[in-house]
Amino acid sequence: MTRRTFITHTAAATTLCLTPSFAAEQKKGPETLALYELRWSFDLSHHGGDVSLWIPLPSRISGFQEILKTGWRTDAAESYESEANRYSARTFYAHWGKSAPSKTLELSLTVALRDRQCNWRPQRICPETIEESKAFLAPSAHLPTDGAVARISALIVGAEKEPLKKARRIYDWIVDNSYRDESVMGCGTGSPNAMLAELEKNGHMGGKCLDMSALCVALMRASGIPSREVMGIRVGESRLSAAFGAGETITKAQHCKVEFFTPQLGWIPCDPADITKLVLKEGIEKSSPRARALAEKFFGFWENNWMALNHARDFDLFPANAQGMLDSFGYPYAEVEEEYLDPFDPASYRYAFRSAKGIL
Protein backbone atom coordinates (compact mmCIF):
# COMPACT_ATOMS: atom_id res chain seq x y z
CA MET A 1 0.00 0.00 0.00
CA THR A 2 1.39 3.37 -0.97
CA ARG A 3 1.42 6.32 1.42
CA ARG A 4 -1.19 8.10 -0.69
CA THR A 5 -3.48 5.02 -0.72
CA PHE A 6 -3.11 4.66 3.02
CA ILE A 7 -4.09 8.28 3.57
CA THR A 8 -7.06 8.03 1.23
CA HIS A 9 -8.35 4.84 2.82
CA THR A 10 -7.86 6.13 6.33
CA ALA A 11 -9.75 9.29 5.44
CA ALA A 12 -12.60 7.20 4.05
CA ALA A 13 -12.80 5.12 7.21
CA THR A 14 -12.90 8.29 9.27
CA THR A 15 -15.64 9.72 7.09
CA LEU A 16 -17.75 6.62 7.45
CA CYS A 17 -17.31 6.67 11.21
CA LEU A 18 -18.20 10.30 11.71
CA THR A 19 -20.74 11.19 9.07
CA PRO A 20 -24.01 11.56 10.96
CA SER A 21 -26.47 11.86 8.07
CA PHE A 22 -28.42 8.82 9.24
CA ALA A 23 -28.17 9.65 12.94
CA ALA A 24 -30.63 6.91 13.80
CA GLU A 25 -28.31 4.31 12.36
CA GLN A 26 -24.91 4.32 13.99
CA LYS A 27 -22.83 1.20 14.42
CA LYS A 28 -19.14 1.21 15.22
CA GLY A 29 -16.33 -1.31 15.52
CA PRO A 30 -13.56 -2.38 13.14
CA GLU A 31 -15.57 -5.27 11.70
CA THR A 32 -18.32 -2.89 10.59
CA LEU A 33 -16.01 -1.10 8.12
CA ALA A 34 -14.76 -2.63 4.87
CA LEU A 35 -12.89 -1.52 1.78
CA TYR A 36 -13.26 -3.17 -1.62
CA GLU A 37 -11.39 -2.84 -4.90
CA LEU A 38 -13.70 -3.72 -7.79
CA ARG A 39 -12.75 -4.46 -11.38
CA TRP A 40 -15.48 -4.80 -13.99
CA SER A 41 -14.31 -6.01 -17.42
CA PHE A 42 -16.19 -6.03 -20.72
CA ASP A 43 -15.01 -7.40 -24.05
CA LEU A 44 -17.81 -6.94 -26.57
CA SER A 45 -15.54 -7.22 -29.63
CA HIS A 46 -17.31 -10.37 -30.90
CA HIS A 47 -20.67 -8.58 -31.11
CA GLY A 48 -20.82 -7.40 -34.69
CA GLY A 49 -22.50 -4.08 -35.20
CA ASP A 50 -23.13 -0.92 -33.31
CA VAL A 51 -22.91 -1.49 -29.51
CA SER A 52 -24.20 0.74 -26.71
CA LEU A 53 -23.59 -0.10 -23.05
CA TRP A 54 -25.04 1.39 -19.85
CA ILE A 55 -23.55 0.24 -16.52
CA PRO A 56 -25.04 1.00 -13.09
CA LEU A 57 -22.45 2.56 -10.79
CA PRO A 58 -22.58 2.92 -7.01
CA SER A 59 -23.43 6.31 -5.55
CA ARG A 60 -22.33 7.80 -2.27
CA ILE A 61 -24.67 7.09 0.64
CA SER A 62 -23.70 9.45 3.40
CA GLY A 63 -22.24 7.55 6.32
CA PHE A 64 -22.47 4.06 4.77
CA GLN A 65 -21.00 4.03 1.30
CA GLU A 66 -18.14 6.16 0.06
CA ILE A 67 -16.84 5.94 -3.51
CA LEU A 68 -13.12 6.61 -3.21
CA LYS A 69 -12.17 6.05 -6.82
CA THR A 70 -13.81 5.49 -10.18
CA GLY A 71 -11.59 4.92 -13.19
CA TRP A 72 -11.88 3.35 -16.60
CA ARG A 73 -9.93 2.35 -19.69
CA THR A 74 -11.82 1.87 -22.92
CA ASP A 75 -11.50 1.98 -26.69
CA ALA A 76 -15.12 3.19 -27.02
CA ALA A 77 -15.79 6.02 -29.43
CA GLU A 78 -17.79 7.71 -26.72
CA SER A 79 -17.79 7.12 -22.96
CA TYR A 80 -18.90 9.15 -19.96
CA GLU A 81 -20.55 9.12 -16.56
CA SER A 82 -24.04 10.51 -16.11
CA GLU A 83 -26.81 10.87 -13.57
CA ALA A 84 -29.26 12.35 -16.08
CA ASN A 85 -32.26 10.17 -15.32
CA ARG A 86 -35.35 10.43 -13.12
CA TYR A 87 -33.66 8.74 -10.14
CA SER A 88 -30.20 10.28 -10.59
CA ALA A 89 -28.90 6.72 -10.88
CA ARG A 90 -25.18 6.96 -11.51
CA THR A 91 -24.51 5.45 -14.93
CA PHE A 92 -21.48 4.77 -17.08
CA TYR A 93 -22.21 4.88 -20.81
CA ALA A 94 -20.03 3.64 -23.67
CA HIS A 95 -20.66 3.37 -27.38
CA TRP A 96 -18.74 1.58 -30.13
CA GLY A 97 -19.42 1.97 -33.82
CA LYS A 98 -20.06 -0.96 -36.12
CA SER A 99 -16.56 -0.94 -37.56
CA ALA A 100 -14.69 -0.79 -34.26
CA PRO A 101 -12.11 -3.62 -34.30
CA SER A 102 -12.13 -3.89 -30.52
CA LYS A 103 -14.86 -3.09 -27.99
CA THR A 104 -13.41 -3.27 -24.52
CA LEU A 105 -13.92 -1.51 -21.23
CA GLU A 106 -12.36 -1.94 -17.83
CA LEU A 107 -13.93 -0.11 -14.91
CA SER A 108 -12.22 0.08 -11.56
CA LEU A 109 -13.85 1.24 -8.36
CA THR A 110 -12.70 1.59 -4.79
CA VAL A 111 -15.51 1.71 -2.24
CA ALA A 112 -15.63 1.92 1.54
CA LEU A 113 -18.68 0.33 3.13
CA ARG A 114 -20.07 0.36 6.63
CA ASP A 115 -22.71 -1.78 8.32
CA ARG A 116 -26.01 -0.01 8.48
CA GLN A 117 -27.95 -0.72 11.66
CA CYS A 118 -31.06 1.18 12.68
CA ASN A 119 -31.09 1.99 16.39
CA TRP A 120 -34.82 2.83 16.39
CA ARG A 121 -34.35 6.11 18.25
CA PRO A 122 -36.49 8.94 16.82
CA GLN A 123 -34.56 11.81 15.30
CA ARG A 124 -35.38 15.06 13.62
CA ILE A 125 -35.92 14.53 9.90
CA CYS A 126 -35.90 17.71 7.85
CA PRO A 127 -39.18 18.65 6.11
CA GLU A 128 -37.54 18.49 2.65
CA THR A 129 -36.56 14.85 3.20
CA ILE A 130 -40.08 14.00 4.36
CA GLU A 131 -41.51 15.74 1.30
CA GLU A 132 -39.07 13.97 -1.06
CA SER A 133 -39.97 10.59 0.42
CA LYS A 134 -43.55 11.00 -0.81
CA ALA A 135 -42.39 10.39 -4.36
CA PHE A 136 -41.87 6.78 -3.25
CA LEU A 137 -45.58 6.30 -2.54
CA ALA A 138 -46.55 6.48 -6.20
CA PRO A 139 -47.23 3.40 -8.32
CA SER A 140 -45.17 2.73 -11.44
CA ALA A 141 -45.49 0.39 -14.39
CA HIS A 142 -44.22 -2.61 -12.42
CA LEU A 143 -45.28 -1.46 -8.96
CA PRO A 144 -49.08 -1.28 -8.75
CA THR A 145 -50.64 -0.06 -5.51
CA ASP A 146 -54.25 -0.89 -6.39
CA GLY A 147 -56.16 -4.12 -7.08
CA ALA A 148 -54.74 -7.25 -5.43
CA VAL A 149 -51.84 -5.29 -3.92
CA ALA A 150 -54.18 -2.88 -2.13
CA ARG A 151 -56.46 -5.71 -0.98
CA ILE A 152 -53.64 -7.85 0.45
CA SER A 153 -51.91 -4.85 2.00
CA ALA A 154 -55.11 -3.92 3.86
CA LEU A 155 -55.50 -7.51 5.08
CA ILE A 156 -51.92 -7.64 6.39
CA VAL A 157 -51.94 -4.24 8.05
CA GLY A 158 -55.45 -4.50 9.51
CA ALA A 159 -56.26 -1.72 11.96
CA GLU A 160 -52.60 -0.86 12.61
CA LYS A 161 -51.84 2.85 12.11
CA GLU A 162 -48.21 3.13 13.23
CA PRO A 163 -45.97 3.14 10.11
CA LEU A 164 -43.16 1.12 11.68
CA LYS A 165 -45.54 -1.60 12.87
CA LYS A 166 -47.28 -1.67 9.49
CA ALA A 167 -43.92 -2.09 7.76
CA ARG A 168 -42.97 -4.89 10.14
CA ARG A 169 -46.24 -6.75 9.48
CA ILE A 170 -45.63 -6.57 5.73
CA TYR A 171 -42.01 -7.69 6.09
CA ASP A 172 -42.99 -10.65 8.30
CA TRP A 173 -45.81 -11.61 5.93
CA ILE A 174 -43.43 -11.80 2.97
CA VAL A 175 -40.90 -13.86 4.92
CA ASP A 176 -43.68 -16.24 6.03
CA ASN A 177 -45.34 -16.68 2.63
CA SER A 178 -42.53 -16.72 0.09
CA TYR A 179 -39.73 -19.06 -0.85
CA ARG A 180 -36.60 -18.71 -2.96
CA ASP A 181 -36.98 -20.25 -6.42
CA GLU A 182 -33.55 -20.92 -7.90
CA SER A 183 -35.01 -21.48 -11.37
CA VAL A 184 -35.85 -17.77 -11.63
CA MET A 185 -33.49 -15.89 -13.92
CA GLY A 186 -31.30 -13.15 -12.43
CA CYS A 187 -32.96 -11.33 -9.55
CA GLY A 188 -36.45 -12.02 -10.93
CA THR A 189 -38.91 -9.81 -12.78
CA GLY A 190 -40.10 -7.79 -9.80
CA SER A 191 -43.80 -8.18 -10.49
CA PRO A 192 -45.97 -7.97 -7.33
CA ASN A 193 -49.10 -9.05 -9.19
CA ALA A 194 -47.37 -12.19 -10.49
CA MET A 195 -46.30 -13.07 -6.95
CA LEU A 196 -49.80 -12.53 -5.55
CA ALA A 197 -51.36 -14.53 -8.38
CA GLU A 198 -49.08 -17.44 -7.52
CA LEU A 199 -49.98 -17.14 -3.86
CA GLU A 200 -53.66 -17.29 -4.70
CA LYS A 201 -53.14 -20.30 -6.94
CA ASN A 202 -50.59 -22.31 -4.94
CA GLY A 203 -50.72 -20.96 -1.41
CA HIS A 204 -47.13 -19.69 -1.53
CA MET A 205 -44.97 -17.43 -3.68
CA GLY A 206 -41.66 -18.32 -5.30
CA GLY A 207 -39.14 -15.84 -6.59
CA LYS A 208 -35.87 -14.10 -6.01
CA CYS A 209 -34.79 -10.86 -4.42
CA LEU A 210 -36.33 -8.41 -6.89
CA ASP A 211 -39.64 -10.30 -6.78
CA MET A 212 -39.88 -10.21 -3.00
CA SER A 213 -38.49 -6.70 -2.68
CA ALA A 214 -40.92 -5.36 -5.30
CA LEU A 215 -43.84 -7.02 -3.52
CA CYS A 216 -42.66 -5.59 -0.20
CA VAL A 217 -42.39 -2.11 -1.72
CA ALA A 218 -45.79 -2.30 -3.44
CA LEU A 219 -47.53 -3.48 -0.26
CA MET A 220 -45.82 -0.80 1.83
CA ARG A 221 -46.69 1.95 -0.66
CA ALA A 222 -50.31 0.74 -0.74
CA SER A 223 -50.42 1.09 3.05
CA GLY A 224 -49.05 4.64 2.90
CA ILE A 225 -45.38 3.94 3.69
CA PRO A 226 -42.82 5.43 1.26
CA SER A 227 -40.55 2.62 0.15
CA ARG A 228 -38.20 1.61 -2.66
CA GLU A 229 -36.13 -1.28 -3.96
CA VAL A 230 -32.37 -0.80 -3.78
CA MET A 231 -30.47 -2.70 -6.44
CA GLY A 232 -26.96 -3.63 -5.45
CA ILE A 233 -24.28 -6.27 -5.53
CA ARG A 234 -22.57 -8.48 -2.95
CA VAL A 235 -18.87 -7.66 -2.98
CA GLY A 236 -17.43 -9.94 -0.30
CA GLU A 237 -17.96 -12.55 2.36
CA SER A 238 -20.66 -12.13 4.98
CA ARG A 239 -19.95 -12.38 8.69
CA LEU A 240 -23.43 -13.81 9.19
CA SER A 241 -23.90 -16.57 6.61
CA ALA A 242 -22.39 -17.85 3.37
CA ALA A 243 -25.89 -17.33 1.92
CA PHE A 244 -25.40 -13.57 2.12
CA GLY A 245 -21.85 -13.42 0.79
CA ALA A 246 -19.82 -13.58 -2.40
CA GLY A 247 -16.33 -14.67 -3.37
CA GLU A 248 -13.90 -12.77 -5.58
CA THR A 249 -15.96 -13.33 -8.72
CA ILE A 250 -19.12 -11.30 -8.28
CA THR A 251 -20.44 -11.30 -11.86
CA LYS A 252 -23.70 -12.94 -10.74
CA ALA A 253 -23.81 -11.50 -7.21
CA GLN A 254 -26.50 -8.86 -7.81
CA HIS A 255 -28.95 -8.53 -4.95
CA CYS A 256 -31.92 -6.28 -4.26
CA LYS A 257 -32.92 -4.97 -0.82
CA VAL A 258 -35.68 -2.63 0.41
CA GLU A 259 -35.73 0.74 2.14
CA PHE A 260 -38.82 2.25 3.74
CA PHE A 261 -39.35 5.65 5.30
CA THR A 262 -40.92 6.93 8.49
CA PRO A 263 -40.97 10.63 9.45
CA GLN A 264 -39.45 9.74 12.85
CA LEU A 265 -36.57 7.51 11.69
CA GLY A 266 -35.89 8.37 8.06
CA TRP A 267 -34.97 5.63 5.58
CA ILE A 268 -34.73 2.15 7.13
CA PRO A 269 -33.30 -0.91 5.36
CA CYS A 270 -34.85 -4.36 5.38
CA ASP A 271 -34.35 -7.56 3.39
CA PRO A 272 -37.07 -10.21 3.39
CA ALA A 273 -35.59 -11.98 0.36
CA ASP A 274 -32.32 -12.89 2.05
CA ILE A 275 -34.17 -14.76 4.79
CA THR A 276 -35.70 -17.03 2.16
CA LYS A 277 -32.21 -17.50 0.69
CA LEU A 278 -30.80 -18.36 4.13
CA VAL A 279 -33.51 -20.99 4.65
CA LEU A 280 -32.78 -22.60 1.27
CA LYS A 281 -28.97 -22.46 1.41
CA GLU A 282 -28.59 -23.60 5.02
CA GLY A 283 -31.46 -26.10 4.84
CA ILE A 284 -33.11 -24.74 7.96
CA GLU A 285 -36.73 -24.06 8.83
CA LYS A 286 -38.12 -20.54 8.85
CA SER A 287 -39.28 -21.26 12.38
CA SER A 288 -35.75 -22.21 13.53
CA PRO A 289 -34.09 -19.94 16.11
CA ARG A 290 -31.37 -19.00 13.59
CA ALA A 291 -33.80 -17.99 10.84
CA ARG A 292 -35.96 -16.09 13.31
CA ALA A 293 -32.97 -14.25 14.77
CA LEU A 294 -31.72 -13.20 11.34
CA ALA A 295 -35.22 -12.21 10.22
CA GLU A 296 -35.31 -9.97 13.27
CA LYS A 297 -31.87 -8.54 12.43
CA PHE A 298 -32.62 -7.93 8.76
CA PHE A 299 -35.47 -5.60 9.62
CA GLY A 300 -33.34 -2.48 10.02
CA PHE A 301 -29.94 -3.73 8.88
CA TRP A 302 -27.67 -4.19 5.91
CA GLU A 303 -24.18 -5.63 6.05
CA ASN A 304 -21.01 -4.00 4.73
CA ASN A 305 -20.38 -6.73 2.12
CA TRP A 306 -23.20 -5.39 -0.08
CA MET A 307 -22.85 -2.29 -2.24
CA ALA A 308 -25.93 -0.28 -3.22
CA LEU A 309 -26.24 0.82 -6.84
CA ASN A 310 -29.53 2.68 -7.22
CA HIS A 311 -33.26 2.66 -6.47
CA ALA A 312 -34.31 3.28 -10.06
CA ARG A 313 -37.44 1.50 -11.28
CA ASP A 314 -39.39 1.94 -14.51
CA PHE A 315 -37.29 4.75 -15.92
CA ASP A 316 -35.64 6.02 -19.10
CA LEU A 317 -31.90 5.69 -19.56
CA PHE A 318 -29.65 8.51 -20.65
CA PRO A 319 -28.75 8.64 -23.45
CA ALA A 320 -31.96 7.04 -24.69
CA ASN A 321 -31.89 3.39 -25.66
CA ALA A 322 -33.83 1.80 -28.54
CA GLN A 323 -35.86 -0.68 -26.48
CA GLY A 324 -37.49 1.87 -24.17
CA MET A 325 -38.16 2.05 -20.44
CA LEU A 326 -35.94 -0.04 -18.19
CA ASP A 327 -37.72 -1.84 -15.34
CA SER A 328 -34.69 -2.03 -13.03
CA PHE A 329 -30.99 -1.28 -13.24
CA GLY A 330 -28.87 -3.79 -11.37
CA TYR A 331 -27.22 -5.45 -14.37
CA PRO A 332 -25.27 -3.90 -17.22
CA TYR A 333 -27.61 -3.04 -20.07
CA ALA A 334 -26.43 -3.27 -23.67
CA GLU A 335 -27.91 -3.08 -27.13
CA VAL A 336 -26.29 -4.52 -30.25
CA GLU A 337 -27.79 -2.98 -33.37
CA GLU A 338 -30.64 -1.82 -31.10
CA GLU A 339 -31.33 -5.37 -29.87
CA TYR A 340 -31.21 -6.24 -26.18
CA LEU A 341 -28.17 -8.24 -25.07
CA ASP A 342 -28.96 -10.88 -22.44
CA PRO A 343 -27.13 -9.86 -19.23
CA PHE A 344 -27.98 -13.16 -17.52
CA ASP A 345 -25.50 -14.92 -19.77
CA PRO A 346 -22.23 -13.13 -18.96
CA ALA A 347 -20.13 -15.75 -20.77
CA SER A 348 -21.78 -15.00 -24.13
CA TYR A 349 -22.04 -11.31 -23.36
CA ARG A 350 -18.42 -11.41 -22.17
CA TYR A 351 -18.31 -9.44 -19.00
CA ALA A 352 -16.90 -10.26 -15.58
CA PHE A 353 -16.94 -8.50 -12.22
CA ARG A 354 -14.22 -9.13 -9.66
CA SER A 355 -13.83 -7.88 -6.12
CA ALA A 356 -10.92 -7.86 -3.68
CA LYS A 357 -11.09 -6.81 -0.08
CA GLY A 358 -8.74 -3.95 0.66
CA ILE A 359 -6.93 -2.93 3.79
CA LEU A 360 -8.26 -0.10 5.89
Added chain:
Amino acid sequence: MGRIMALLLLCAALLGAREWSLRIGGMHCIACTLAVKKALLGVPGVRAARVNFKNESALVTADESVTLGAMQNAVAQTGYTITAVISK
Protein backbone atom coordinates in the same frame (compact mmCIF):
# COMPACT_ATOMS: atom_id res chain seq x y z
CA MET B 1 -33.39 0.88 -38.15
CA GLY B 2 -34.52 1.86 -41.67
CA ARG B 3 -31.29 0.56 -43.17
CA ILE B 4 -31.65 -2.70 -41.28
CA MET B 5 -35.22 -3.15 -42.50
CA ALA B 6 -34.14 -2.42 -46.07
CA LEU B 7 -31.33 -4.95 -45.74
CA LEU B 8 -33.67 -7.60 -44.37
CA LEU B 9 -36.15 -6.94 -47.18
CA LEU B 10 -33.37 -7.25 -49.74
CA CYS B 11 -32.16 -10.50 -48.21
CA ALA B 12 -35.71 -11.81 -48.10
CA ALA B 13 -36.23 -11.01 -51.78
CA LEU B 14 -32.94 -12.59 -52.80
CA LEU B 15 -33.34 -15.76 -50.80
CA GLY B 16 -37.02 -16.42 -51.44
CA ALA B 17 -37.99 -15.51 -47.92
CA ARG B 18 -40.84 -13.46 -46.57
CA GLU B 19 -40.69 -10.67 -44.04
CA TRP B 20 -43.32 -10.29 -41.36
CA SER B 21 -43.85 -7.28 -39.16
CA LEU B 22 -45.84 -8.42 -36.12
CA ARG B 23 -47.46 -6.75 -33.14
CA ILE B 24 -46.53 -8.57 -29.90
CA GLY B 25 -48.71 -8.46 -26.79
CA GLY B 26 -47.89 -9.31 -23.19
CA MET B 27 -44.29 -8.09 -22.97
CA HIS B 28 -43.88 -6.30 -19.64
CA CYS B 29 -40.17 -5.59 -19.69
CA ILE B 30 -37.21 -5.55 -22.07
CA ALA B 31 -36.10 -9.03 -20.99
CA CYS B 32 -39.36 -10.37 -22.48
CA THR B 33 -37.93 -9.66 -25.92
CA LEU B 34 -35.46 -12.50 -25.35
CA ALA B 35 -38.23 -15.05 -24.80
CA VAL B 36 -40.24 -13.84 -27.80
CA LYS B 37 -37.17 -13.91 -30.03
CA LYS B 38 -36.27 -17.42 -28.88
CA ALA B 39 -39.83 -18.62 -29.56
CA LEU B 40 -39.85 -17.15 -33.06
CA LEU B 41 -36.43 -18.57 -33.92
CA GLY B 42 -37.68 -21.96 -32.76
CA VAL B 43 -40.20 -22.12 -35.61
CA PRO B 44 -38.71 -24.18 -38.47
CA GLY B 45 -38.04 -21.87 -41.39
CA VAL B 46 -37.66 -18.67 -39.37
CA ARG B 47 -34.28 -17.22 -40.30
CA ALA B 48 -34.07 -14.06 -38.23
CA ALA B 49 -36.15 -12.18 -35.68
CA ARG B 50 -35.74 -8.77 -34.12
CA VAL B 51 -38.02 -7.87 -31.22
CA ASN B 52 -38.60 -4.39 -29.84
CA PHE B 53 -40.16 -3.76 -26.43
CA LYS B 54 -40.90 -0.07 -26.93
CA ASN B 55 -42.77 -0.63 -30.21
CA GLU B 56 -44.26 -3.96 -29.04
CA SER B 57 -43.22 -5.41 -32.36
CA ALA B 58 -41.19 -8.12 -34.06
CA LEU B 59 -39.59 -8.16 -37.47
CA VAL B 60 -39.30 -11.72 -38.75
CA THR B 61 -37.56 -13.06 -41.84
CA ALA B 62 -38.81 -16.53 -42.70
CA ASP B 63 -39.14 -19.06 -45.49
CA GLU B 64 -42.25 -18.80 -47.65
CA SER B 65 -43.53 -21.97 -45.99
CA VAL B 66 -43.74 -20.42 -42.51
CA THR B 67 -47.31 -19.60 -41.49
CA LEU B 68 -48.65 -17.01 -39.09
CA GLY B 69 -50.30 -19.80 -37.13
CA ALA B 70 -46.99 -21.54 -36.49
CA MET B 71 -45.47 -18.34 -35.15
CA GLN B 72 -48.59 -17.59 -33.07
CA ASN B 73 -48.44 -21.04 -31.48
CA ALA B 74 -44.75 -20.73 -30.67
CA VAL B 75 -45.12 -17.28 -29.13
CA ALA B 76 -48.24 -18.29 -27.20
CA GLN B 77 -46.35 -21.17 -25.57
CA THR B 78 -44.04 -18.65 -23.90
CA GLY B 79 -46.93 -16.60 -22.53
CA TYR B 80 -47.05 -13.84 -25.16
CA THR B 81 -49.31 -13.22 -28.14
CA ILE B 82 -49.05 -12.06 -31.72
CA THR B 83 -51.92 -9.58 -31.70
CA ALA B 84 -51.68 -8.31 -35.28
CA VAL B 85 -49.78 -8.54 -38.51
CA ILE B 86 -48.54 -5.05 -39.29
CA SER B 87 -47.22 -6.02 -42.69
CA LYS B 88 -45.86 -8.98 -44.62
